[in-house]
Amino acid sequence: MSDLRKLLSLQKRLLARLSHEVSSCRRCDLCKERTQPVLGEGPPDAALMFVGEGPGEDEDRSGIPFVGRAGRLLDKILEAAKIDRKGVYITNVVKCRPPKNRTPMVEETMVCQRFLEAQIAVIxxxxxVCLGNTPMKWFLGTSEGITKLRGQWFSWKGIDVMPMFHPSYLLRNESRKKNSPKALTWRDILEVRRRLDELKAGGRHE
Incomplete structure (x- = not known):
């Protein structure tokens, strides 16, 4: 077995172990109402990771992130930018659905912090790409809003990070006019694609 295959096998085992740990977690009240936790989906060696806020009703039921209306819009955005979703790892800051799909509380994101950090370390x-305010604030530790910081590159532990509007926000803002949320998101995802191509050309995660 080649070194790359050995590494991929190890990454798969580590994510499986992490999934078991998340399933056993009872550290906050979100576990009381969940159907199941939602760890993430995608290849364990993905060069590109998307991080949302938390699972919604559809995700809670299926155990897969971004499968509802917002997820279907994300699929369309990725497809239009010629980014294969199967090559992307998608997860959320919190792994259990907040009641009524509310924004995760700071205490809940802190409880789930070790799981997200472990995912990033393995993958x-x-x-x-931070989808929305919650992951943006988690990574950047900022009080600024997504509208001000979206589309810009930041660094987190040596990883390129870009905030983008959450797809659910785009569903509430249908306009495609210049400088509308959808138009800005299209600009942002093309920049992500450009940077991804640039990194692949450098020889990593091919």
Whole structure:
């Protein structure tokens, strides 16, 4: 077995172990109402990772992140930018659905922090896209809003990070006019694609 295959096998085992730990977690009240936790989906060696806020009703039921209306819109955005979702790892800051899909509380994100950090350590992505305010604030430790910081590159532990609007926000803002949320998101995802191509050309995660 080649070194790359050995590494991929190890990454798969580590994520499986992490999934078991998340399933056993009872550290906050979110576990009381969940159907199941939602760890993440995608290849364990993905160069590109998307991080949302938390699972919604559809995700809670299926155990897969971003499968509802927002997820279907994300699929369309990725497809239009010629980014294969099967090559992307997708997860959320919190792994259990907040009641009524509310924004996760700071205490809940802190409880789940070790799980997200472990995912990133195992997958070792080159780019992380923060979908919405919650993941942006988690990574950047900022009080600024997504509208001000979206589309810009930041660094987190040597990883390129870009905040983007959450797809659910785009569903509430249908306009495609210049400088509308959808138009800005299209600009942002093309920049992510450009950076991803640039990194792949450098020889990593091919």
């Amino acid at each position: 070792n992505p080159r780019i992380i």
